[in-house]
Amino acid sequence: MTETSLLKQALRSVVAGQVKAASDPYRPVWHLAPPVGLLNDPNGFIQHKGRYHVFYQWNPLACAHGAKFWGHWSSADLLNWRHEPLALAPSEAYETHGCYSGSAVSDHGHLTLIYTGNVKYPDGSRTAFQCLARENAKGEFDKTGPVLDLPEGYTGHVRDPKVWRKGGHWFMVLGAQDLSLQGKVLLLRSDDLLSWEFLGEIAGSNLNGLGDFGYMWECPDLFRLDGQDVLICCPQGLPAQADRYLNTFQSGYFVGHLDTEKAKFPHGEFTELDLGFEFYAPQTTQTDEGRRLLIGWMGIPDGDEFYQPTVENGWLHTLTCPRELTLVAGKIFQRPARELQALRGDMQQWQGLADDAPVWDVTRAEVDIETVQAFSADFGGDLLLRWDGDCLHLTRKNRRTGLPEERVWHGSLRKLTVMCDSSGIEIFINDGEAVMTSRYFPVLPARLNFSGHYPIALRHWLLADCVL
């Protein structure tokens, strides 16, 4: 289909559905959600000429995965976002089944997108091209087309380029599946973003001392953080182990040392980035003043997603809030970006036994909980958070099966920072040592009910709406 007809179709779908989607009480007020249709991965997260841009995998035509477009928001402050004209539509022969995930760079002052053109064949096989598009003076993106074909030795699952500049070169990491169906991360180098030299496999299943570690690694991201190199990736096919790897697909990181000359990345163990029910495909960027920010998809491609009530109103999924990353003793800490504090209204404070805690509105709120012993907190009937002195339990009923499901964190709990929006919750443990992210669909307005016989100290802020 031509670009014009795809754009027209998308526009018709937005015009037809956006009022209904906007009136959904579960629509977030300070998280990013698609005007209509399905959102998945954040793409092209960048601060360019002082302005933040977040692109996203978008099917504007249905609440289903399908041919993906790139939606686009921009913001001066990470709070108030403007939905920009659609950036990429899958109109060309090299991207018939989607303009898949990728990243953005500033190249000689031009915002430049590097993404995967995904092509599926009738026999079920597929191929992938890594493609370029550059912003023109009208703010549209002109496609250069493929700059890299499928490298030899890999299946058609090669995608999600993340590109950065270092020492006068461009580098790219790519998620890949080799011919023995092992997930890998590839490293490439370029001087002009147009021709790419394959340097090698830097991480993956059966590499760097890892055993069998999944059949595909999606959405890699590699960056320097507090003096170390960090590789984020999303391995698919890890079996659940006790309390680890409980979601259908994982999202985590390795800390190591990248040697671009030798194309080696010796690294430590894999750590999950988030322990909640919905978190996947995060992407990071470095701000002008040097902070490393991460934004993720508050979703997982697992099929249960289609049981979310927002589908009835024609939209599905949100992004997480932007988070600031630091590395403490080899572990990533994540905190809500400091800009989000500007959303806070008046603070209410309370201290006493959990049973006596006031019932606060948490539809759009931040709640800080200080505790050591035990408590439980019901976030409006759909999600229960319980600390038993050793273990933090997040439980809910699975929307598809109706059965209870649980995620846990073990450690020594001092403090929780709980960021709530109409249908999303992000629980930051001990100032970001671990995070649990989940969608939830409480009885609205959502009331927070504490119970327990031990003391807790609480702070509560209602959060203001952002312009979305």
Ligand code: FRU
């Ligand atoms: C991750 C992912 C990417 C792919 C995109 C397609 O959720 O599968 O690997 O590029 O989504 O929408």
